[in-house]
Amino acid sequence: MVEINDRKLPVGIQSFEEIRKQGCLYVDKTDIIWQLANRGKKYNYLSRPRRFGKSVLVDTLESYFLGKKELFAGLKIMQLETEWVKRPVIRLDMSRAGAEPETLRSYLDNAFRQYEKEYSLTPNPTDSLADRFNAIIVGAYEQTGQQVAILIDEYDSPLQHSWKTPHHEACTSIYREVFAI
DSSP states (O other): OOEETTEEOOTTOOOHHHHHHTTOOOOOOHHHHHHHHHSOOSOOOOOOOTTSSHHHHHHHHHHHHTTOGGGGTTSGGGGTOSOOOOOOEEEEEGGGSOSSHHHHHHHHHHHHHHHHHHTTOOOOTTOOHHHHHHHHHHHHHHHHOSOOEEEEETTTHHHHHHTTSTTHHHHHHHHHHHHTO
16 A cells, blocks of 8 residues: 555545545545435436445445445534435446356346345346345335445446457346346
């Protein structure tokens, strides 16, 4: 780690919690995060160049939606947020999904299985990935009474890595099925 003004640069750290707990340098844009989460938009798409902090942003949003107030001590968001409600979060890291339809389906199946377990949901063996995703969202909302935050990091990774391969159309088809929800 490089030292700047007695604060470590969080080189290679993509965890907001780790950055805060280690006292690393953190550029406070939490007021913008609060506005993003509370301005009433149903969907937000954030595109930034590679190595520009998207994963840290997704992790920060997850911490916010999970109501981890203690991680935000001393940051701008503390002046804006008054409730700190814990919401259900579904977070998918598509960089772990691979570039072939089998690995993509396997990643989503495993991720959905974890959320089904968390919310005590029993999928029907014939349910599609889309049906399972929908059941998780509905189940999480019904159990908590809170709007569900869906965070998808590296959303384009399987599509980029399968581009110009025989697997691309099949990966695209899985995306259409699941994310139409």
